Amino acid sequence: MKILIVEDEAELRTVMQSFLEKEQYMIETAIDYASGLAKLANYHYDCILLDVMLPGGTGMQLLGALRRLGKDDSVIIISAKDAVEDKVQGLELGADDYLAKPFHLAELLARIKTVIRRKNQQIAQAICFKNVRLFPEDRKLLVGEQEVALNRKEYDLLYYFLIRPEKLIPKTTLAEAVWGDDADQADSLDFIYSQIKNLRKKLKENSAAIDFQAVYGVGYKLV
Structure with missing residues (x-):
């Protein structure tokens, strides 16, 4: 799950980022209106934490x-x-x-889980394609009735494809969607091939009807 924190107060931004990363969320940040707008326009987030007062504009x-x-994208307004x-x-x-400042981090986490759960329930209890079912709330994958264990990146990658079946993804x-800002530091995109290779192997071993x-030179599609 990927979260964007748009907050100009450095100390609060760092505390939220550190706390949420420990909870296994992938975090990106923006410090003002311009950088926030660029992130919102180019990427998708499961939840956006949006401060009201920002340099250059407002939340x-x-x-x-x-x-x-x-x-x-789900949005939680944060305001003093x-x-x-x-x-x-x-x-x-x-x-x-x-959510009004000051707040406890435990309350922030509860609010995030609630809005993400609500959005997932609106989409569906499970994302289904052929004989594969993915349960976003539990991060669980079933092929037929067999549960298949995935690591964090494999799950995020499969989720991204399953909500876009048969669509070519560059x-x-x-x-950008699965690895976020970390992808910009990579010398090549070979790590995507490696993850898809591992995921494809697990799906094949469990007789999944998808591939x-x-x-x-472009990318991949789930078929």
Whole structure:
């Protein structure tokens, strides 16, 4: 699961990032309106933690821009002001929740889990394709009735393909979606081939009716 923190207060941003990474979330950050807008426009996130007051603009403006882009990423507004009008404005713009500063990290985690669970339930209890079922809330994969163990990246990769079956996904898009900012530091995208090879082996060993089709020089599709 990938989370974006848009927060200009360095200490709070670092504390949230460290805490959520320990909870096994992949975290990206933005420190102002411009960098936040660039992230929102180019990437998908399971949850966005959005501060209201930012250099160069506001979190409300970013939320409005996100919805105008047609994206339905879950958003939790974080604000130093616990004003009713701010809550109403955020919810009217499409925020999923509102959290006033200061807050306990345990409460933040609970809010994140709730909005992600709610979104997954709206999509489906399970993502199904042929004889494969993926349960996002439990991070569980079933092939037929057999549970298949996946590591974190294998799960994230398969999830990304299963919600886009038979669609060609460029390797650069996969790297950005599953590996985030870490992908920019790689000399090549060979690590994608390695992960897909391992995932394909597990699927084949368990008689999955799905497979990855490589399109030379472009990327992969789930068929």
